[in-house]
Amino acid sequence: MKVDRSHKGWLIFLGVATAVGGAVYALSPPPNGPWGNTWTGLTFGVLALLMILFAGALGVRKKVLLLRVGRVQTWTKGHLWVGALSLPFMLYHGAFQWGGPLTTVLFILLILVVLSGILGAALQHTLPTVMMSDLPNEATYEHIERSLVDLRCEAYEHVWAACGEPPNPEEARKIADWRRRDANQRPPAHRATTAPMSAETVAAGNEAAPAQMLTVELAPKEPKLSEFIKAGEVPRTVLKRFYNSVLRDYLRTPWRRGGLLTRREPEARVFEAVRTELEPSLHETLDDLAAVCSDARQIGRQARLHRWLHGWQIVHVPLAMALLVLALVHAVMALEK
Amino acid sequence: MPIDTTIMEPRPGSGDRSIPKSVSYEQIVQLAPFAGITARIFENARMFKPGMMVLRVYQRGETIIRQLDAGNSAFYILTEAEQERLGFAVEGAPRDPDCDLADVFVLDVEVRPVQRRPKLFGLLATIQQRPRRAPDRESAPQKRVATLQAGEIVGEMSCLRHTPRSATICATAPLVALEMLRNVFEKVNNNRKNDEFRQRLERVYAKRAIYSHLENSPMLQGVGAEMLRDLQNKVKLVVKKPGDIIIKVGEPITEELDSGEIARGAYLISLGQVRIIQERPGGDQIVAIRRRGDIIGEISLVLGTPPNATCIAYEHPTLKQRQFPGRNETELIFVPKASFDALMESVPAFKKRIDDLIEERIKPPALPDLLEDTFSYGGAREFHELGLPQGQKLMVIDLERCTRCDECVRACAATHADGRTRLIREGPRFGHYLIPATCRQCRDPVCVIGCPVASIHTGAGGEIVIEDWCIGCKKCAQTCPYDAINMYERPESETAGETEKVAELAVACDQCQSLTDGEPSCVYSCPHEAAIRKDVNELFPIHGGGAASSMAGT
Numbered sequence: 001m002k003v004d005r006s007h008k009g010w011l012i013f014l015g016v017a018t019a020v021g022g023a024v025y026a027l028s029p030p031p032n033g034p035w036g037n038t039w040t041g042l043t044f045g046v047l048a049l050l051m052i053l054f055a056g057a058l059g060v061r062k063k064v065l066l067l068r069v070g071r072v073q074t075w076t077k078g079h080l081w082v083g084a085l086s087l088p089f090m091l092y093h094g095a096f097q098w099g100g101p102l103t104t105v106l107f108i109l110l111i112l113v114v115l116s117g118i119l120g121a122a123l124q125h126t127l128p129t130v131m132m133s134d135l136p137n138e139a140t141y142e143h144i145e146r147s148l149v150d151l152r153c154e155a156y157e158h159v160w161a162a163c164g165e166p167p168n169p170e171e172a173r174k175i176a177d178w179r180r181r182d183a184n185q186r187p188p189a190h191r192a193t194t195a196p197m198s199a200e201t202v203a204a205g206n207e208a209a210p211a212q213m214l215t216v217e218l219a220p221k222e223p224k225l226s227e228f229i230k231a232g233e234v235p236r237t238v239l240k241r242f243y244n245s246v247l248r249d250y251l252r253t254p255w256r257r258g259g260l261l262t263r264r265e266p267e268a269r270v271f272e273a274v275r276t277e278l279e280p281s282l283h284e285t286l287d288d289l290a291a292v293c294s295d296a297r298q299i300g301r302q303a304r305l306h307r308w309l310h311g312w313q314i315v316h317v318p319l320a321m322a323l324l325v326l327a328l329v330h331a332v333m334a335l336e337k
Numbered sequence: 338m339p340i341d342t343t344i345m346e347p348r349p350g351s352g353d354r355s356i357p358k359s360v361s362y363e364q365i366v367q368l369a370p371f372a373g374i375t376a377r378i379f380e381n382a383r384m385f386k387p388g389m390m391v392l393r394v395y396q397r398g399e400t401i402i403r404q405l406d407a408g409n410s411a412f413y414i415l416t417e418a419e420q421e422r423l424g425f426a427v428e429g430a431p432r433d434p435d436c437d438l439a440d441v442f443v444l445d446v447e448v449r450p451v452q453r454r455p456k457l458f459g460l461l462a463t464i465q466q467r468p469r470r471a472p473d474r475e476s477a478p479q480k481r482v483a484t485l486q487a488g489e490i491v492g493e494m495s496c497l498r499h500t501p502r503s504a505t506i507c508a509t510a511p512l513v514a515l516e517m518l519r520n521v522f523e524k525v526n527n528n529r530k531n532d533e534f535r536q537r538l539e540r541v542y543a544k545r546a547i548y549s550h551l552e553n554s555p556m557l558q559g560v561g562a563e564m565l566r567d568l569q570n571k572v573k574l575v576v577k578k579p580g581d582i583i584i585k586v587g588e589p590i591t592e593e594l595d596s597g598e599i600a601r602g603a604y605l606i607s608l609g610q611v612r613i614i615q616e617r618p619g620g621d622q623i624v625a626i627r628r629r630g631d632i633i634g635e636i637s638l639v640l641g642t643p644p645n646a647t648c649i650a651y652e653h654p655t656l657k658q659r660q661f662p663g664r665n666e667t668e669l670i671f672v673p674k675a676s677f678d679a680l681m682e683s684v685p686a687f688k689k690r691i692d693d694l695i696e697e698r699i700k701p702p703a704l705p706d707l708l709e710d711t712f713s714y715g716g717a718r719e720f721h722e723l724g725l726p727q728g729q730k731l732m733v734i735d736l737e738r739c740t741r742c743d744e745c746v747r748a749c750a751a752t753h754a755d756g757r758t759r760l761i762r763e764g765p766r767f768g769h770y771l772i773p774a775t776c777r778q779c780r781d782p783v784c785v786i787g788c789p790v791a792s793i794h795t796g797a798g799g800e801i802v803i804e805d806w807c808i809g810c811k812k813c814a815q816t817c818p819y820d821a822i823n824m825y826e827r828p829e830s831e832t833a834g835e836t837e838k839v840a841e842l843a844v845a846c847d848q849c850q851s852l853t854d855g856e857p858s859c860v861y862s863c864p865h866e867a868a869i870r871k872d873v874n875e876l877f878p879i880h881g882g883g884a885a886s887s888m889a890g891t
Contacts, residue, residue, distance in 0.1 A: 001740075002737065068854060
């Protein structure tokens with residue numbers, strides 16, 4: 001969520017509530033012994049628990065999509081600011097002391113939840129803008145794999161057309177199978193934009209390939225430039241070798257860091273090096289492969305950014321749930337005493 | 338060939354009744370609207386499909402059509418002779434052939450937007466109910482504007498304009514009407530075999546369109562009833578096909594009136610949109626869009642100068658590349674100079690409105706607009722190429738806010754009983770907005786044209802409605818210029834037992850009309866304030882018809 005001027009009211013609310021809580025805390029000096037048991041301390045504890053429960057209710061609200069009990073954006077703002085407010089109230093409740101083992105764990109959990117929440121808010125504030133500017137051809141995340149397979153097919157067909165033979169006969173069947181399935185599954189509007197399937201690809205795809213063949217696999221480590229360009233080789237062999245040893249693996253996992261093609265500058269050097277080994281008639285193919293690479297790089301970047309954008313929840317949500325459960329346990333235990 | 342008239346059940350609460358009677362092809366072609374239509378046309382147009390035509394009996398006082406309701410059908414009031422030819426007669430029906438059978442009423446209240454209450458952290462605002470229609474039709478005062486007789490067709494305006502019903506029609510005596518869905522009416526309207534009836538239909542339509550527009554035109558607010566009546570007889574309805582030139586830069590604005598006289602004048606836009614194009618550095622630019630209720634040609638008329646812009650009837654940007662079964666026409670009301678001058682002289686409010694408009698349209702662009710120039714003119718081409726001026730409920734996703742969580746898509750799917758989403762979060766970009774593939778509630782909804790069974794139509798709020806008798810022919814999906822209608826395959830379990838299997842169904846966004854507050858779920862469920870649905874004029878005032886775009890005048 002973008003933290004903008006519309007959060008002003010919430011920010012004021014947080015500041016005022018913290019200040020009022022601080023004033024109450026300051027005016028009610030903690031007696032000897034646990035302060036949370038006093039009426040003031042208990043009030044802070046109950047309020048903090050209610051805030052945690054409210055913040056946790058966002059997850060429930062998002063599940064009940066049709067319930068008209070306030071816009072989800074309002075709930076999200078509440079989650080953000082009321083959740084943050086629970087930390088000072090919890091500190092007032094515990095008189096800035098760790099207490100016993102359970103309360104210590106609770107404090108640590110709350111701090112981690114708030115910190116991971118702040119990290120999430122910061123990522124949600126900044127990354128959408130980065131994605132918008134860096135990913136002009138952004139695809140729906142769920143369709144990334146399909147786009148990637150499209151690019152793999154395209155690269156394969158370019159190399160095939162230039163070399164006159166499939167660069168990797170085993171892969172031909174996978175490509176043909178994908179193209180066939182793709183033609184059947186895509187809606188008409190998208191079908192028109194799909195690259196046409198070559199006759200060779202169709203012919204090579206007589207044998208059905210298993211469904212998981214084109215799922216994204218973990219690519220092996222990419223070779224160094226000197227490993228695949230050997231002086232004096234036939235240009236078409238260079239192209240095939242380049243495809244088989246570098247491009248193919250890169251197109252499987254373009255989000256992997258550290259490869260030759262992951263960043264624009266090394267990629268340009270690689271293509272330049274390959275270009276010097278190729279005859280001019282193959283330069284056009286190389287340009288097409290460079291375009292495919294560029295698209296794949298964007299997909300790779302999108303995947304990485306998407307993981308950052310949503311990955312923080314892997315930490316935040318389980319911790320928050322643990323906090324919720326332990327806070328309730330703490331409340332029940334405190335009431336029993 | 339019998340026609341089953343019993344399938345379409347009477348609508349609950351509407352008070353109408355269908356006659357459970359089978360009518361043969363030979364009998365139906367004896368009715369004036371159908372004279373000459375061959376059995377093959379009937380069959381091809383699926384006019385025999387259950388529910389396409391229904392005979393209905395209305396008793397005295399019953400409502401045939403209710404103003405502001407969604408309209409997807411027309412009614413032909415049968416004459417006494419036609420009733421006899423069909424083999425029945427209604428008891429108590431007047432024998433006099435010239436007797437008035439129905440009264441036409443229109444609401445006599447001003448429609449005002451509902452005031453929203455102040456927000457408390459935005460929460461309370463979402464709980465309050467928003468009525469979809471401002472006037473209370475039952476208690477609002479209505480005025481009687483016309484009477485109808487046997488042999489007339491009513492409800493044709495909604496069929497042709499894809500707008501809600503413009504009047505309420507009540508039976509003043511027992512009558513029988515044949516209700517025909519839009520697809521049947523379109524055949525009747527184009528029936529060249531019965532030219533006399535068709536021409537009569539055209540004349541009646543022109544008269545009603547003029548009346549309806551002049552009565553409701555914001556331009557003519559304050560003009561007296563007497564003067565409006567006089568004006569109705571002097572103006573002319575002009576129909577232009579998409580792409581037709583209405584006004585050419587530098588050439589006088591003239592039309593041939595019914596009397597044969599060539600007159601200068603201005604146009605009131607009654608239906609559709611008009612592009613205003615001016616020469617600018619770098620070529621012709623669309624500098625404004627004029628819409629229903631606007632006036633064009635007024636500057637030329639008042640200042641006596643030739644038009645400084647060309648006006649062209651609006652066309653969806655991608656229609657040429659699509660299989661398009663029909664055309665949405667732009668309708669204009671030509672006001673001759675003499676009538677225009679009379680209005681200027683005798684109606685001060687009209688004169689002030691025109692003077693203000695001219696002043697606004699001819700003033701040089703303000704500094705902020707000049708600063709916007711690069712975006713406005715650079716973006717203007719894209720704005721029009723994407724067909725954004727069409728959007729009455731244009732959905733955009735602010736990519737600077739969107740975290741790609743897909744809550745909007747999930748909410749959309751959850752809102753509909755079939756569990757299918759009407760929103761696909763893919764599409765072109767405009768600035769920092771994504772224009773996703775979902776219905777934008779076009780001002781000229783071309784998707785509804787040509788549906789062979791009239792299952793797609795516009796609802797009372799302008800939303801696109803696809804009824805459950807869709808036959809999955811894909812015409813609407815192919816016609817929609819913005820890929821906003823999706824076809825979904827039906828599972829075997831759903832199609833089992835159907836005599837005419839419908840393998841696919843079309844679905845389109847209905848703006849969540851089923852929900853009480855009318856706010857689309859996609860917007861309501863977006864956690865990040867990224868999903869927005871608004872009229873394009875509110876979203877992009879520079880492009881969509883705001884102050885800057887109104888610079889161009891004619």
